[in-house]
Amino acid sequence: MGQNNKNEITIALAGNPNSGKTTIFNALTGARQHVGNYPGVTVEKKEGKCNYKDYKIKVVDLPGTYSLTAYSLDEVVARKFLIEERPDVVVDIIDSSNLQRNLYLATQLAELGIPFILCLNMSDIAKKKGLRLDENLFSRLIGCEIVFTVGHKKEGIEALFEKIITVATGESKIKPVQVNFGKEIENELEKLLEIIKKDKSLTQKVSARYISIKLLENDKEELEHIKGSSIEQEAIYQIEESTKHLEMIFGEDVEGRIVDMRYGFIKGVVKESARQLERHKLDVSDKIDKILTNRILGLPIFAFFMWLIFKMTFTLAEKPMEWIESFFGWFGELIGNVIPEGIINSLIVDGIIGGVGGVLVFLPNILILFIAIAILEDSGYMSRAAFIMDRIMHKFGLHGKSFIPMLIGFGCTIPAYMGCRILESKRDRLVTMHVNTFMSCGARLPVYVLFAGAFFPKEAAGNIIFIIYILGIVIAVAMAKIFSKVRFRGESAPFVMELPPYHLPTIKGILIHMWEKGKLYLKKAGTIILAVSIIMWVLMSFPKVTSYSKDYYKLINGIETSNQIEEIKENKIEDFENERATEDLSYSFAGRIGKAIEPVIKPLGFDWRLGIGLFAGFAAKEVIVSTLGTVYSVGEADEESETLRDKLRNDIAYSPLIAFSLMIFVLLYFPCIAAMVVFYKETKSLKEVLFQMIYTTALAYIMALIVYQGGSLLGLG
Amino acid sequence: MTEKHSAPLYMMHQGQNLTIVEIHGGYGFVNRMKEMGFIPGEKIELISSGHPGPVMIKIKGSKIAIGHGMAHKIIVI
Numbered sequence: 189m190g191q192n193n194k195n196e197i198t199i200a201l202a203g204n205p206n207s208g209k210t211t212i213f214n215a216l217t218g219a220r221q222h223v224g225n226y227p228g229v230t231v232e233k234k235e236g237k238c239n240y241k242d243y244k245i246k247v248v249d250l251p252g253t254y255s256l257t258a259y260s261l262d263e264v265v266a267r268k269f270l271i272e273e274r275p276d277v278v279v280d281i282i283d284s285s286n287l288q289r290n291l292y293l294a295t296q297l298a299e300l301g302i303p304f305i306l307c308l309n310m311s312d313i314a315k316k317k318g319l320r321l322d323e324n325l326f327s328r329l330i331g332c333e334i335v336f337t338v339g340h341k342k343e344g345i346e347a348l349f350e351k352i353i354t355v356a357t358g359e360s361k362i363k364p365v366q367v368n369f370g371k372e373i374e375n376e377l378e379k380l381l382e383i384i385k386k387d388k389s390l391t392q393k394v395s396a397r398y399i400s401i402k403l404l405e406n407d408k409e410e411l412e413h414i415k416g417s418s419i420e421q422e423a424i425y426q427i428e429e430s431t432k433h434l435e436m437i438f439g440e441d442v443e444g445r446i447v448d449m450r451y452g453f454i455k456g457v458v459k460e461s462a463r464q465l466e467r468h469k470l471d472v473s474d475k476i477d478k479i480l481t482n483r484i485l486g487l488p489i490f491a492f493f494m495w496l497i498f499k500m501t502f503t504l505a506e507k508p509m510e511w512i513e514s515f516f517g518w519f520g521e522l523i524g525n526v527i528p529e530g531i532i533n534s535l536i537v538d539g540i541i542g543g544v545g546g547v548l549v550f551l552p553n554i555l556i557l558f559i560a561i562a563i564l565e566d567s568g569y570m571s572r573a574a575f576i577m578d579r580i581m582h583k584f585g586l587h588g589k590s591f592i593p594m595l596i597g598f599g600c601t602i603p604a605y606m607g608c609r610i611l612e613s614k615r616d617r618l619v620t621m622h623v624n625t626f627m628s629c630g631a632r633l634p635v636y637v638l639f640a641g642a643f644f645p646k647e648a649a650g651n652i653i654f655i656i657y658i659l660g661i662v663i664a665v666a667m668a669k670i671f672s673k674v675r676f677r678g679e680s681a682p683f684v685m686e687l688p689p690y691h692l693p694t695i696k697g698i699l700i701h702m703w704e705k706g707k708l709y710l711k712k713a714g715t716i717i718l719a720v721s722i723i724m725w726v727l728m729s730f731p732k733v734t735s736y737s738k739d740y741y742k743l744i745n746g747i748e749t750s751n752q753i754e755e756i757k758e759n760k761i762e763d764f765e766n767e768r769a770t771e772d773l774s775y776s777f778a779g780r781i782g783k784a785i786e787p788v789i790k791p792l793g794f795d796w797r798l799g800i801g802l803f804a805g806f807a808a809k810e811v812i813v814s815t816l817g818t819v820y821s822v823g824e825a826d827e828e829s830e831t832l833r834d835k836l837r838n839d840i841a842y843s844p845l846i847a848f849s850l851m852i853f854v855l856l857y858f859p860c861i862a863a864m865v866v867f868y869k870e871t872k873s874l875k876e877v878l879f880q881m882i883y884t885t886a887l888a889y890i891m892a893l894i895v896y897q898g899g900s901l902l903g904l905g
Numbered sequence: 906m907t908e909k910h911s912a913p914l915y916m917m918h919q920g921q922n923l924t925i926v927e928i929h930g931g932y933g934f935v936n937r938m939k940e941m942g943f944i945p946g947e948k949i950e951l952i953s954s955g956h957p958g959p960v961m962i963k964i965k966g967s968k969i970a971i972g973h974g975m976a977h978k979i980i981v982i
Binding site: 206255257285286292441444451473474477481482571574578582588683684686687 | 935936937938939940953958959965968969970971972973
């Protein structure tokens with residue numbers, strides 16, 4: 189605990205969800221943080237370090253909680269950390285415009301007997317809303333040091349550091365205050381206290397009073413704590429007696445009464461020290477909500493936003509994509525000219541530049557999509573989307589909150605799986621995870637962009653992609669309905685969610701979010717995709733054909749020396765070279781794999797070359813594009829650098845219908861390997877992972893089959 | 906004059922200022938709600954009533970969305 193002359197300090201940040209904990213954390217630590225998991229559970233733990241004056245300060249960000257009752261996983265984690273690790277100071281971050289509800293946690297910190305500071309965040313907004321606080325009086329009544337901050341403007345951070353040092357070194361002059369629960373409860377607490385005190389081992393980490401209160405609250409974790417101690421029997425007997433006695437007096441359960449008393453205390457403090465002036469204007473957030481969450485308008489507006497995002501993802505990225513495309517074209521040619529013709533040349537130009545470059549072309553799309561998601565998250569609209577969608581989600585056996593991970597899924601399925609933790613019941617979590625993959629992730633976007641761009645007119649391509657996304661949502665919802673009827677029966681958990689006030693997202697914040705995710709995409713391009721590109725290149729280049737069906741060398745030579753018109757000569761040579769390249773590819777390992785699965789995917793309209801791409805797509809979805817890039821450049825005869833898009837468009841084997849069928853297949857089938865690893869980590873169930881792999885692929889097959897065969901019958905082929 | 910009657914939250918009209926009378930439901934649920942600030946006697950404002958669908962209310966200065974099922978269990982006047 190806080191001692192003099194100690195220059196290493198551990199602090200923990202606690203607070204309600206949406207109190208601005210993250211902004212304070214960032215303001216304290218800068219960018220130096222590291223994200224890990226709390227041991228044994230999959231709740232993220234953020235840690236950062238910073239120096240202030242002579243002190244080294246370690247900052248631990250606890251999960252956002254309303255209280256320290258062991259209700260949800262987050263709360264258990266926060267409480268365990270406070271008790272086991274005993275940070276020197278807890279900084280309780282409070283949304284100042286929402287004092288009463290946010291102070292509840294503080295009363296529990298006081299009971300825990302841990303030194304804490306109240307950090308009254310977003311104090312500018314509270315002031316605007318008319319809150320006036322007598323600082324000294326408030327601080328004395330609540331029994332701790334207080335600081336006013338405006339997290340995103342970094343106001344008050346210096347003062348916060350000062351107070352942290354004051355409290356950690358034990359120099360604070362403010363006496364802690366405990367909530368008085370009233371004569372009856374206090375009497376019973378006293379009796380319990382006497383019993384607890386007999387066993388010294390119990391009170392090593394927490395005060396006897398804290399244990400007594402928790403026991404009277406019938407707290408599971410604390411009952412577990414006293415189990416096996418020398419006073420267990422005696423304590424249990426006393427708890428029963430006290431509970432019976434108190435319930436007779438109050439006519440309600442003791443736990444509820446204790447909660448009431450804490451709020452009573454808070455109300456008293458706030459009444460004494462704070463004044464709420466009349467508000468001058470209607471809350472802006474309320475005005476916005478009147479429109480955005482309107483019962484009739486809400487849904488169309490939401491749909492419009494979604495449509496806008498996908499439209500922008502496609503159109504705004506057009507130019508930068510062209511630049512990147514031509515850069516890699518130029519770069520490939522440059523390298524191709526420097527390195528002598530042969531295997532190394534082919535590996536670098538066809539395998540690596542063709543593969544990785546093919547994926548990097550889509551960086552602009554991905555970044556725009558991530559910007560859009562970051563804006564939705566930071567502005568506060570995300571939780572409104574959950575609100576708007578709850579009615580619909582509920583009908584399909586999902587939870588309103590399910591929509592948040594599903595929206596994140598448009599970016600990447602991996603954080604979406606992890607985002608399912610916000611769902612309290614296991615049933616909701618599993619159903620959401622099983623359908624989340626149909627929320628088409630950013631990695632699939634390149635495939636759509638490629639095929640929609642190649643086979644549909646420019647104006648229609650954006651809409652085609654939008655249709656694919658909508659189809660994904662429809663299928664996700666339909667599968668959720670089926671799951672809740674067949675596999676996971678039962679009610680979903682009650683829906684309660686706080687809707688934070690709207691914020692104008694800062695450009696810096698958006699860019700940070702975008703960059704964090706964009707970096708992952710680049711990293712993926714440099715690692716998994718690079719590796720898969722090389723593997724696929726090897727599979728496509730070996731073994732080499734030893735004897736061709738025709739003697740191409742002789743045939744081509746024959747044409748060259750003949751005296752036909754130059755143009756006809758060239759065409760004939762090209763035909764032969766293409767034929768030879770195709771023979772090369774089909775003789776290779778990849779070609780054999782593709783040929784082997786061709787009979788299976790033929791009914792979907794796919795040939796063996798698409799089969800190679802889909803096979804590679806198990807590793808990561810972008811790889812489909814890079815693999816096709818390699819397929820086409822290994823199997824490429826002329827040196828003219830046509831883009832992959834043009835090559836596909838000019839290939840007579842494909843049609844718009846096949847492209848559409850392929851997009852649907854890619855939308856639905858097997859989420860990538862990395863996602864499956866995370867799925868296992870989150871569920872710890874091999875059965876669920878296998879189920880996910882198999883049913884998604886089966887569904888993809890059926891849907892693509894219906895589309896292609898149906899379309900062919902209607903003459904759309 | 907008609908006297909006000911208490912009724913479940915989901916039956917109330919948008920824009921009404923209401924007071925929580927009681928919360929029905931299991932022990933854990935009721936106390937959870939209390940910890941989030943839903944205490945009998947507390948004033949709430951119904952911002953958006955949802956039948957069907959979730960309701961949006963304002964309590965102690967913050968906006969909270971509540972599922973339809975839960976809106977049945979919160980009795981207000």
